[in-house]
Amino acid sequence: MKLIFLFFLALAALGLAATVGQSSTNSAPDGECFVCHTDIADTADIKFTGMPKEYAPGKTYNITLTVKSRLKSMSDVKGGFSATASAGELIVTDQKNTQKSNSFLTHTIEGAKNRTWKFAWKSPKEKIPAEISVMAVASNGDFSPSGDAITAEIATIKPSK
Numbered sequence: 156m157k158l159i160f161l162f163f164l165a166l167a168a169l170g171l172a173a174t175v176g177q178s179s180t181n182s183a184p185d186g187e188c189f190v191c192h193t194d195i196a197d198t199a200d201i202k203f204t205g206m207p208k209e210y211a212p213g214k215t216y217n218i219t220l221t222v223k224s225r226l227k228s229m230s231d232v233k234g235g236f237s238a239t240a241s242a243g244e245l246i247v248t249d250q251k252n253t254q255k256s257n258s259f260l261t262h263t264i265e266g267a268k269n270r271t272w273k274f275a276w277k278s279p280k281e282k283i284p285a286e287i288s289v290m291a292v293a294s295n296g297d298f299s300p301s302g303d304a305i306t307a308e309i310a311t312i313k314p315s316k
């Protein structure tokens with residue numbers, strides 16, 4: 156608790172609290188995970204299934220995202236993520252575990268009990284390369300932003316010819 160308090164003091168001093176204030180609960184953490192989750196305990200990797208290498212314009216793809224880490228969680232809180240797409244649209248397909256928050260798709264409080272999440276991406280109509288950027292945290296479940304494993308990944312998807 157002391158750590159968390161110090162952390163918020165530091166945030167307030169930086170003037171960050173106002174812009175990313177929502178992040179004080181582990182739902183809808185808009186923003187760079189690395190800003191606050193800096194004390195990294197272990198490595199983590201992002202795995203996608205269903206992520207196309209090439210897309211057909213205006214088509215919807217179902218994607219599963221998993222954050223893998225050796226780091227175990229001591230509580231129900233196991234992880235979180237946020238995803239954003241440079242083109243096309245990210246779509247919530249699992250309202251219990253994921254939600255839209257501004258331009259991000261992220262976990263819900265319920266969704267932080269998992270390290271795997273499902274969502275969809277609708278490709279753009281125009282044929283342009285698209286990037287889906289993801290940040291993810293595999294947490295140690297201590298309700299603090301320290302001691303977790305953090306990672307990021309960008310998937311580049313080209314339009315099919």
Ligand code: HEC
Nearest residue numbers: 178180181184188191234235236237294295296297298299
């Ligand atoms: C503005 C600072 C801030 C940012 C940015 C932030 N977090 Fe957090 N995060 C916190 C704080 C503070 C806690 C501890 C309080 C809590 O659990 O609500 C926390 C806790 C968590 C936990 C639970 C950790 C545990 O071990 O119990 C997860 C999971 C998490 N954040 C995921 C993320 C993800 C994913 C991102 C990026 C998309 C992110 N956070 C960005 C401040 C932040």
